[in-house]
Structures are given as structure tokens and as C-alpha cells.
Amino acid sequence: MFKRTFALAVGVALSLSAAFTHAADVLRVSAIPDEAPTELLRKFKPLGAYLEQQLDMKVEFVPVSDYAAVVEALAADRLDLAWLGGFTFVQAHLKTGNAIPLVQREQDAVFTSKFISADPAVKSLQDLKGKTFAFGSISSTSGSLMPRYFMLKEGIDADTFFSRVAFSGAHDATAAWVQAGKVDGGVLNASVWDKLVASGKVDTDKVKVFATTPPYFDYNWTVRGTLDPALTAKLKAAFLALDPANPEHKAILDLQAASRFIETNAENYQGIEQAARAAGLLK
Template sequence: MLKPTLALAAGITLSLSALFAQAAEVLRVSAIPDEAPTELLRKFKPLGNYLEQQLGMQVQFTPVADYPAVVEALATDRLDLAWLGGFTFVQVHQKTGDAIPLVQREQDAQFTSKFITSDPSVQSLADLKGKTFAFGSVSSTSGSLMPRYFMLGDDIKPEEFFSRVAYSGAHDATAAWVQAGKVAGGVLNASVWDKLVANGKVDTNKVRVFATTPPYYDYNWTVRGTLDPALAEKIKTAFLALDPANPEHKAILDLQAASRFIETKPENYQGIEDAARAADLLK
């Protein structure tokens, strides 16, 4: 009677071992939903294939519903790697204390946001006084936090200055709202604006940029603090190895709106943490 039981137990142990080994061979990746899920998947697919080749493991990308979902999933070890905005990185780092920003695009060290309008009479933020305005997600660095921070520095309190403040949820949605006249003005990140213009997704005869924020640090690829350090190092090396002189690599970089990737560190996002505290968005 004992032999079949032992055999069954051994079989279960082997099955569980195989299951855990398989799970360890999957890199779980996601990104803040600052664009439509289909667009995020399209942009990530070639990068995911590249990472699989470089790491020798399966890479699985899963879109999430909102910004807090990425923060929670990374903080609870349900994700290994995530594309974060500066503010979402600050939130994860505050929640865990050990999340590690590996790399950022070269331009993320000098990132900006664009203020846009379809109203011909608007030449500056002052001209939007008493009109409607849209941010992106409330948790977006470039679509909400930093533009708001710079507005407050100019003594513009959005909820008092505009007749109505709305949140579109994503940068491309903000542009669509402004173009459709749903709001008189809005703000979105410079990279998405440039892409929308280049792809003909926004009519520049109707919508135009009227102001640009000062530069700040923004996006990065972050790993959970409990990830194997050797794997984290391999991921960083893979990103840093992307060479714009290599046509296959350039195609990946172009989809990421990146000239190249460079190393980053938590200290780079101290300014964003300060802005979040000034806006009462962090305890």
C-alpha cells in the first residue's frame, strides 16, 4: 500500500517542480496603459522576441487596465519587469523599497510634455482661463503630475483656473478629445504627440502645440526588487546592447520611440517624488 502512495507523492513533487521551473522560465512583463492596449502590444512584440533570444526564456506581455494595477502587480511579485512613468516608479519604489529602475531611453533624461489646443484664440495657458482642460491619467507623470507641478509653479491651480478639469486616461485619448472639441486644451507627453503627428493620427490643421514644459526625468524599465540579480543584469545588458546601427535593433528602438537605452538609477526620480508630495499625491 505504501509503494503506490510514495510513487504518487513523488509524481506530484516532480510535477510541481516542473511547474515551478516552467514559471521561472517566463519573464512576466507589462506597461502603464498610457496608450491603447493594441498599440502597447504592437510596440512590445519585436522587443519581446528580442528579449527571448537574449535571455533564453519565454517573455509574456500582459496589458493592464490602469496605472495602479501595474504598481500593485510589480509590488506583489506578479510582474517581473514593467515599463513605468517616473511617477509610477516612485509609487512602486515607495511601496516596496527595492524596485530597481534598469534603463531609460536617452530622451527620458530630458523629457517634456506638450500643451495642445484646437482653439485659434489660445496662445498661452492664460488664454485657457475659464475653459475646459484635459489631463491624461491622474497617475501619469507626463500627462498629469509634472504639467500640474509646473502650472502650480506659475500660480495656476487647475481646478480653480479652468471651468472643468477632466482625465482622458491616456495620451492619445487626450489628443482625440482636443481635436474633437470635447475640451479646449490638454496636455500629453512629447513622445506620443510626435508619434501621433508622424502617423497622421492627429490633424495638425485643427490641433497644435502652444506650450512645452521644462524638461524632467520620466519613463524607465523597472524590475521587481526580488528578481534574481543575475537575470536583472542580463535584462539590462540586453537593452543596452540595442544598437541603432543594426537594422533589426533600429526597428525595435523606433517602436519604443528610442534613439538608444541608457542606464538609470532611483535618484534620477527624486524631482518627481518632490513634485508628487507637493501635489499631495504621496503620503
Template sequence: MKLKNSLALVAGLALSLSCVISQAAEVLKVSAIPDEAPTELLRKFEPLGAYLEQQLGMPVEFVPVTDYAAVVEALAAERVDLAWLGGFTFVQAHLKNAEVLPLVQRAEDEQFTSKIISADPTVQSLQDLKGKTFAFGSVSSTSGSLMPRYFMLQDGIEPEAFFSRIAYSGAHDATAAWVQAGKADGGVLNASVWDKLVAAGKIDSDKVRVIATTPPYFDYNWTVRGGLDPALRDKLKAAFLALDPADPAHKAILDLQGASRFIETKADNYQGIEEAARAAGLLK
């Protein structure tokens, strides 16, 4: 009897130890739409990842992907826990898995805009780009394709008929580089990346100019997978909301994220994005 009890105790301890090891090895897997160069995405994420590790008390791993669709699939299939999405990629993920939820967004994402740019000195407005070449970002980009296209259609401009040729650069910084190098007469990218490229001197603003700005719309957010533990989800939200621009260490993280601060968001905020995508024939 004593032996049986001892074996049961050993088995129980082994099971407990197994659970502890399992919990210690748990990793929060984070990904992001590849709207900028991979090295830039990682540079922006590393301080945030370290902060989340400290706040959550668990390892955080960044999972890079090759295209927008891969993030949507990974989140909907619950292969990643948290992802940085644009408004359209959130809508796509939410339609695939209704339990996918937007957690927080930057304050700037309540009134986000896209910038239409050109380096052609004869181009002063969008109408001046008629019959010329034009670059969007990724087909799945909210600010680099969907919303600019939607607003063009509202103004009676059918891009495929209006421009002589359309190309997709795949990322906002690539679009700006194409326009500066003359590979496209005009292009569109999100306002945040445009401001960052100009501030960093990567774009010559004397040569490349903003010729139009879209109306505002909701855009980027941090989204969690449906099956994520609610307690962990709440800790994640609290960690983002606790980032304080008055704290120098926090401000460094916020600056890299292009955020003045983070605020709560909800799925209903992106209903307009879904309507725009359906109007553009990107959702069935």
C-alpha cells in the same frame, strides 16, 4: 543494494528532468502602464519581446493591464518581472517595495517634456485657457498629469480653480483625440506621443497646436521586480544597452520604443518626481 542504488539513480534523474522542464517553462512576464491604446502597446512590444527572447534564451510574455495602479501592484507583489513605467508609477512601486529597481531608460527620458495643446484658435497660451475645459491623461501619469500639474502650481495656477472643468482621458492619444474633436478646449500629453501622432497623421497639426511645453524632467524607465535573479537582471540590462541604432533590425525596435538608444538609470533620478508628487498631495 543494487536495487536501492538503481531507485536512487532513477529518482535523481527524475528530479534532474523535473528541474530542466521547470527551467524550460520559465517565462519572463512583462507589463506596461496603459498610457496608449492596448493594440498600440502590443504593437510596440512584439519586436522588443522577440529580441529579448533571443538574447535571454527564454520565453517572454506580455501581460496587459487595465490601469496604472494594476502595473504598480503587480510589480511590487512580484507577479511580473519587468515593467515599462512612468516616473511616478516607478516611485509608487518603489515605495511599496524598496527592492523594485529602475534598469534602463531611453536617452530621451533624461530631458522629457509634456506638450499643452489646443484646437481653439483664440488660445495662444496657457493663460488663454482660463475658464475653459482641460484634459489630463491618467491621474497616475507622470507626463500626462503629475508633472504638468506640478509646473502649473509653481506658476500659481491651481487647475481646479483655473479651468472650468477638468477631465481625465486615461491615455495620451485619447487626450489628443479629445482636443481635436472639441471635447476639451485644451489638454496635455507627453512629447513623444504627440510627435508620433503628428508624424502618423492621426492629429491635424494645422488644427491642433502646441501652446506650451513644460520644463524637462526624468520620466519613463524599464523597471524590474525586487526578487528577480541578479544574473537575469544583468542580462536584461545588457540586452537593452546592446540595442544599436546603426543596426537596422535594432533601429526598428528603438523607433517603436521612441528611443534613440537605452542608457542606465537609477532610483535617485526620480527623487524630483517623488517631491513633485508629495507637493501635489498624491503621496502621503
């Protein structure tokens, strides 16, 4: 009986060891769902292949249902690396106490949001008073938090200023809503707006940008604080090594809407945390 029990214990131990070894050989990556899931996966595939080559390990993209799910997964160590908006990073950092922002795109240090409308009479936010308006996700930095913050600084409370406020859930959906006349105006991040215009997915004869926010810090690639420091260092080096002069690297950077990646740190997002507290989104 002792031999059978010992053998069973060894078997369980080996199985658990194999499971942990397997988990350690896979880098689990996700992103806030600020665009359609198919688009997020399309953008990630070449980057994932590059990271597999640089890290010599499997890289797996794990889609999530909403912004909060990314924060929860990082906190529970179910994700290793995630593409986060500024506010989502603040939430993850506060929840985990150790989430580490690795890199951001150059433009993420001076990011902006675009206010749009299909009504040619709309020249400013004041022209939308009493009309309908769409934000992206309620947890979006560029699609909700920072535009609201800058509006409040101008004395505009979105919840009382507009007749109805809606949340589209994603930047591309906001543009589609405005173009289809579902809402009179909306706001989305500048990067997605530029991509939609370049790809012809928004008709600029119908939809116009009538205002742009002041700049702020936004997106970054964040790792869980419990990730092996050596792997964290290799990840950062891999992102920083992406060179726009290399055609293969440029294809990856273009899909990420990045000229290149630069280092970042948690202090860069203190302004977003202050804005979130001012808006009552953080206690």
C-alpha cells in the same frame, strides 16, 4: 497507506517544482496603459522577440487595466519587468522597497509635456482660464503630475482655474479629445505627440502646441527587486546592446521612440517624488 501518502506527496512536490520551473522560464512583461492596448502590444512584439533571443527564454506580455495594476503586480511578483512612467516607478519603489530601474531612453532624462488646443485664440494657459481641460491618467507623470506641478509653480491650480477638468486615461485619447472639441485644451507627453503628428493621427492644422513644460526625468524599464540578479544583469545588457546602426535594432528602437537606451537609477526620480508629495499624491 504510507506508500500511497508518500507517493501523493512526491507527486504534489514534483507538480509544484514543475510549475515554478515553468514560471522561471517565462519573463513576464507589462507596461503602463498610457496608449491603446493594441498599440502597446504592437510596439512590444519586436522587442519581446529580441529579448527572447538574448535571454534564451520565453517572454510574455501581460496587459493590465490601469497604472495601479502594474504597481500591484510588481509588488506581488506577478511581473518581472515593466515599462513605467516616472511617477509609477516612484509608487512601485515605495511600495516594494526594492524595484530596480534598469534603463531609460536618452530623451527620458530630459522629457517634456506638450500643452495643446484646437482654439487658435489660445496662446498660453491664461487663455484657457474658465474653460475645459484634459489630463491623461491621474497617475501619469507626463500627462498629469508634472504638468500640474509646473502649473502650480506658476500659480495655477487646475481644479479651480479651469471650469472642468477631465482625465482621458491615455495620451492619444487626450489629443483626440482636443481635436474633436470635447475639451478646450489638454496636455500629453512629447513622445506620443511627435508620434501622432508623424503618423498623421492628429491634424496640426486644427490642433497646436502652445506651451511646453521644463524638462524632467520620466519613463524607464523596471524589474522587481526579487528577480534573479544574473537575469537582471542580462536584461540590462540586452537593452544597452540595442544599436541604432543595426537595421533590426533600429526598428525596435523606433517603435520604442528611442534613439538608444542608457542606464538609470532610483535617484533620478527623486524630483518626481518631491513633486508628487507637493501635489498631495503621496503621503
